[in-house]
Amino acid sequence: MTEPLIRLQGVTKRYGSGQAELLALKGIDLDIQAGEFVAIMGPSGSGKSTAMNILGCLDTPSQGQYLFEGAHVESLSRDQRARLRRRYLGFVFQGFNLLARTSAQENVELPLLYRGDTANVRRTAAAKALQAVGLAGWEHHTPAELSGGQQQRVAIARAIVTEPAVVLADEPTGNLDTQRSHEIMGLLMALNRDHGITVLMVTHEPDMAAYARRMVHFIDGRIAKDAANPNPTTTAPDVPIAEGAV
Amino acid sequence: MLYSVFMLALRSIRRNLLRSFLTILGIVIGVSAVITMVTLGNGATASIKAQISGLGTNLLMVRPGQRSGPGGGGGGGGGGVPQFNEADAEAIAAQIGGVAAVAxxxxxxxxxxxxxxxxxxxxxxxxxxxxxxxxxxxxxxxxxxxxxxxxxxxxxxxxxxxxxxxxxxxxxxxxxxxxxxxxxxxxxxxxxxxxxxxxxxxxxxxxxxxxxxxxxxxxxxxxxxxxxxxSMRDGSDATRLKASLTQLLRERRKLATGDDDNFNIFDTQQLAETLSSTTQVLTTLLGAVAAVSLLVGGIGIMNIMLVSVTERTREIGLRLAIGALEHEVLLQFLIEAVVLSALGGVIGILIATAASWGLSSLMGVPYAFDPFINLLSLAFSAGIGVLFGYFPAKRAARMDPIEALRHE
Structure with a gap:
């Protein structure tokens, strides 16, 4: 077995102290290989969001180790984790988090701005990413002029524009109707299948989790069940994905 | 990097055009007030100097009678006070050194x-x-x-x-x-x-x-x-010349020791200095009052930047999540504040130039563009941006991305 892309070892997360102490994670061990599509499930308060924040290098474990490509994330500084995020990770949120009154293209270019890319490089990369999510020609629309599904696609384009190793999606379909949700899942599945991007997704909708090839269930701060999905959904609604777009 | 952060700042200023304008209004008013005050004050000082040098440079005006006030000179000569005659003029020219001409x-x-x-x-x-x-x-x-x-x-x-x-x-x-x-x-x-x-x-x-x-x-x-x-020669000592002039005139007018002078010497140079130092004090005072309005403008900028940071918490969370470093977020908000206040400074300078030009022609004082005060105001307003933008920017940069993203 090759070295995993992500390895959590005995990770705990503690909030507060004394009487008010809350143990959100109680010793998690989790290995994720490059190229996996993992759905993280569980009821609210089960610790799945906390785990997701740690996996996304936004938070650090109270105890235990987090190895990302062999690097000890738990000992990195705030800025070092930011550099790691900008290089390897892409984020998709439930609430899209697009900048208002800012065109789709500028939204997608945002991560590249922090990487110091030139305007030309940014424009080309953003156009490519927007094409990959089926929004070619929508570059100059602002979020207010786009539907919810389209906004989430812009957000996905923003997540993949840096060509990350991992895309972390936190309830990406939580604000969308069923039809749009399936479109977004089809998109994430295609990114994982065709471009080898590792996708970690938090969801509580079994229909959406069914697209993943592995499901991890959290209950009460522990992993209750971690199993391959024997029969992942592969027939998503038709979403145009340009060949070699990413 | 700096360029792209600068562009980011410009973009967010443009996104909130009306608010940006209202934010910098305080700076605009402050800068234009300072510059207008100082320019008009300088003009008034220059015009007073010009008026007095129009009387004659280094000129002493000697009149019979006691001094009745600055410029009052008792020209006609009060009752019983002896007048001068032509011989007095000749005596002064002949006996006192440092005199260029006596009329x-x-x-x-x-x-x-x-x-x-x-x-x-x-x-x-x-x-x-x-x-x-x-x-x-x-x-x-x-x-x-x-x-x-x-x-x-x-x-x-x-x-x-x-x-x-x-x-x-x-x-x-x-x-x-x-x-x-x-x-x-x-x-x-x-x-x-x-x-x-x-x-x-x-x-x-x-x-x-x-x-x-x-x-x-x-x-x-x-x-x-x-x-x-x-009129005195250039570089001659006015005090000494006045003293010997006084002595000579006392002798010629046969005043006993202890008698008051029955004439007065009025020095245009001294008047010029008194008047221009008075206007300079006034200018400084008005300038200081106007500078207070600059300070108020700076506090306005801090207020709006704080509101802006709170309002854009999610945006800041997003920027941090996708990999913005702490100092990059700090720089972005700091530059935003500096660009805002410097923009206010530029607009203020334009308004002040128009206002002081119009007012000085209205008041009949010469208009002189003072590059120093303009540059100083611009630098000062940019400095206000740094000073009052730092705290809000620091607040933005220190945010926890998770908390910020959850912010409603």
């Missing part, structure tokens, strides 16, 4: 008539030294000859205002060689004085100059000299 001056008011028009003006009787003490230049013609001064001939030079009122529209326009009727006698215009323009001391160009003896014999009918004009 005895007598004055009378009269209506002059020529060319079918008349004009009320003041008649000055003096010697050729008068032209030196008053920094007068000739527009055309000549000054008095020795014979004319000795004989008290009927010759005169006229000021620009008199020339305009009497001779404008005539052949040659100058009136040179024309007969000018002054009370009961006529004089020949032998010269025209170059104009000095309007000044706060009255229109100096509204005058007719005749030899002292001419004035004494044909106009006033006595030998009195109302004023002695003493």
């Amino acid at each position: 005895p001056e007598g004055r009378a008011s009269a209506t002059v008539v020529a060319n079918g028009r008349n004009w009320a003006t003041s008649i000055i009787g003096s010697s050729n030294a008068w032209f030196d003490t008053g920094n007068w230049k000739l527009a055309s013609g000549r000054i008095f000859s020795d014979e004319e001064q000795q004989a008290g001939s009927a010759v005169c030079l006229i000021g620009e205002t008199v020339r305009r009122e009497i001779f404008d529209g005539t052949v040659g326009q100058t009136g040179l060689g024309a007969q000018l009727r002054v009370r009961k006698f006529s004089c020949i215009v032998i010269g025209i004085l170059a104009g000095k323009g309007q000044s706060g001391m009255g229109d100096q160009d509204d005058t007719v100059v005749v030899p002292l003896r001419t004035l004494q014999r044909r106009v006033t009918g006595n030998l009195k000299v109302a004023t002695l004009l003493v």
Whole structure:
């Protein structure tokens, strides 16, 4: 077995102290290989969001180790984790988090701005990413002029524009109707299948989790069940994905 | 990197155009107030200096009677106070060092008539030294000859205002060689004085100059000299000169030790310094008041930046999540504040330039663009952006991305 892309070892997360102490994670061990599509499930308060924040290098474990490509994330500084995020990770949120009154293209270019890319490089990369999510020609629309599904696609384009190793999606379909949700899942599945991007997704909708090839269930701060999905959904609604777009 | 952060800042300013404008309004008002005040103050100082140097540089005006106040000089001489005479002027010129010229001056008011028009003006009787003490230049013609001064001939030079009122529209326009009727006698215009323009001391160009003896014999009918004009050489010590002048005049007027001077010496240089230091104090004061409004503008910027940071918490969370470093977020908000306040400074300078130009022509003071105060205001307003933008920017940069993203 090759070295995993992500390895959590005995990770705990503690909030507060004394009487008010809350143990959100109680010793998690989790290995994720490059190229996996993992759905993280569980009821609210089960610790799945906390785990997701740690996996996304936004938070650090109270105890235990987090190895990302062999690097000890738990000992990195705030800025070092930011550099790691900008290089390897892409984020998709439930609430899209697009900048208002800012065109789709500028939204997608945002991560590249922090990487110091030139305007030309940014424009080309953003156009490519927007094409990959089926929004070619929508570059100059602002979020207010786009539907919810389209906004989430812009957000996905923003997540993949840096060509990350991992895309972390936190309830990406939580604000969308069923039809749009399936479109977004089809998109994430295609990114994982065709471009080898590792996708970690938090969801509580079994229909959406069914697209993943592995499901991890959290209950009460522990992993209750971690199993391959024997029969992942592969027939998503038709979403145009340009060949070699990413 | 800096460029892209700068562009980010511009973009977010543009996204909130109305708010950005209202934010910088305080700075705009502050900067334009400071610059306008200082520019007008400088103009007023310059104009006072110009007016006083129009009287003559390094000029002492000696008048009979005690000083009744700055510029009040007791010109007519109160009851019983002895007047000066021509010999006093000659004595000063002969006995006191550092004197460039001494001119005895007598004055009378009269209506002059020529060319079918008349004009009320003041008649000055003096010697050729008068032209030196008053920094007068000739527009055309000549000054008095020795014979004319000795004989008290009927010759005169006229000021620009008199020339305009009497001779404008005539052949040659100058009136040179024309007969000018002054009370009961006529004089020949032998010269025209170059104009000095309007000044706060009255229109100096509204005058007719005749030899002292001419004035004494044909106009006033006595030998009195109302004023002695003493101009000092450049670099001579005014205090010492005044002291020896005082001593000489006390002797000539036979004052006993302990008697008060029955004459006063009025120093234009000293007046110039007093007046311009007064206006400078006023300028500084007004400038300080205006600077307070700049400070208020800066607090306005901090307020709006804090609101902006709170309102854009999710945006900041997103930026941090996708990999913005702490100092990059800090820099973005700091630059936003600096760009805002510097923009306010630029707009303020434009308004101030227009306002001080308009106001100075309205107030009749010269307008002078002062690059120093403009640059200083610009730098100061940008500095205010740094000062008052730092706290909100630090707050943004320190945010926890998870908390920020959850913010509603």
